[in-house]
Amino acid sequence: MKERIGLYNHIPFCQKKCHYCDFLTFVDMEDKMDEYIDYLVKEMALYHGRYQLDTIYFGGGTPSYLAAEQMAKIMESISKHFEILPDCEISIEMNPESVTKEKVETYLKYGFNRFSMGVQSFDNATLRMMGRLHDRQKVYEKVALLKELGVEKLGIDLMFGNPKQDMAVLKHDIELAMQLPINHISYYSLMIKENTPFQRWVLTGQMRVLDDEIERKMYHYIQSELAKHGFHQYEISNFAKGEVESRHNKKYWQLENYLGLGLGASSNIDLVRFVNHRRFADYYGMIDQGKFPIQISERLSVEDREKEYIMLNLRLLEGFAFQAINQRFQINFLEKYQDVLTKHKKLGLIDYDHERIWFTEKGLDMGNQFYLDII
Template structure:
């Protein structure tokens, strides 16, 4: 029986690694790209008998736009040859400004891409420099306008806050510029220090300092207020969108819907099974040569685990979730099962329950971790 799912495609290549990044990506392996594309298509073909229908496709990385236009076209041809794709499928690609070209955009459009997500992070030269970004403020602006000029009517930009060298004035200038560009969607993330990154090494050596938690929250609230005043709806902790321009693919993650991940390091969620591909080229190629899924780890979850995961992921959404949905999906009485946790966090105004609906309050978005711990 056919099943409608999302597809995530991992492209683990970049021109240069950023100083904060711990994603699976390589800056010195461009000679492997053509072979990787061939094996990516072979991996997808291993799922050909599953009768999947795709209603979202998302290219992440790495930097998917680092690939030459003809190779991206080849991957899309492989997708269309392997899976059924709905007429209204959301097809998204992550891009960095320095790798965006007119040829690539036109190829993307010809192959069905209809959502373009550009990693800007900041418009401030000093912040971009310490983050290790290759583009300038003007390059980001120029490439955004190029997307618009070529008819891309669903453009998202990624920004970060709580960066070294970024105070509230710089943050406000970033927001000013973002609002002036008027994208359809903005993802705004707080910097997190990851293991084995330059930022972690510099922090330990005292070369950089981070803002305290209060400043981080002040920045976040400022972002919320200013983007709301500019007409963006916050639909998830880090995501703001114009009406009708929410990321359909990302909502699959937060609503615990099924999705398949292909490519090195890609993760999948199918029913009660969660599995992740190998992170090494050698192992990835060898498994596919043997006609095997290149899966490195796999976990079968029970309904109880899935139920708690459903709560935690759905509470990332500003609208939360309908209690009747979790009751029906997992065969529980949510209000009774989690009575103590609900009463505690209603008392402290962390959560709100209105009829059949539960969601975090504004205060709850800042302190929700304790709610999760009590649920667990």
């Protein structure tokens, strides 16, 4: 019987690179897209007939930057080389400026049922500082288009902690977001990444990073306000209204198997974690030889996987069940980690009952010490 897994497809193209972004993405390469898709399809063929798919995810980059016919070619190839299960969750990341009626109709034709739009903020000054190509009005227009075409599961990504974003801007962002017909929000804290314009501006004093106290105040405000509007928090950065949690992303946090295709894509299959080549020439060259384009492959010990399971699952607000970890790793979790659990329950970072463990609100803010003690 074929194994049931999730499939991630990396689309490494953008119209413009944002000032905070360090993802594996490229701009001004429209003439290379067809070639890349040809090789993505060839990579799929290397896995022909192996897997059933219960989630498919398109990330990047900007997957919605692809033309409608390019996305159609990818989906037809997935259907050819994998078994797409009837209840498969098919998700795509989009940026407002690249969403068109033709593209959305193509997505719906091929079974896409979960849409996530990168909004980041509704404040135009903040958007310009971040290097985004859209403005507030463009978001409204594209959300209206998506709903008009029948999209039901629609989420947006927002970011907080930007230098131009004080509490007033944050509050206005949430106020405007709550007026949209959306049912999922991913709300991320700004991280200053290496080799980005943001890092250069911080190092040269052109930009100041918000202090931790203000950043935490913003996070707690987000949690409180979204809850008031019916969004339940199910992961550190993710909030859903109704049954629209991201099944694909939960695979990452629950350490389930997934296959990553495309340049630099990561995979997790049982005890093996592997990553594709990050250079086009290397990625193409391996596929031309009929080989999997893997650059790094690592077999983890069962003990390492156990620690990883604990850390990733505690990103989820519900934590994890003792029965699940005990069965998977053949341990008695409460006995093995008794000293760590006792210490951190006294500190107010974790809580647990006879069935499961989870982070407290304080633990979500200060969980690093718990992780260090577990390791």
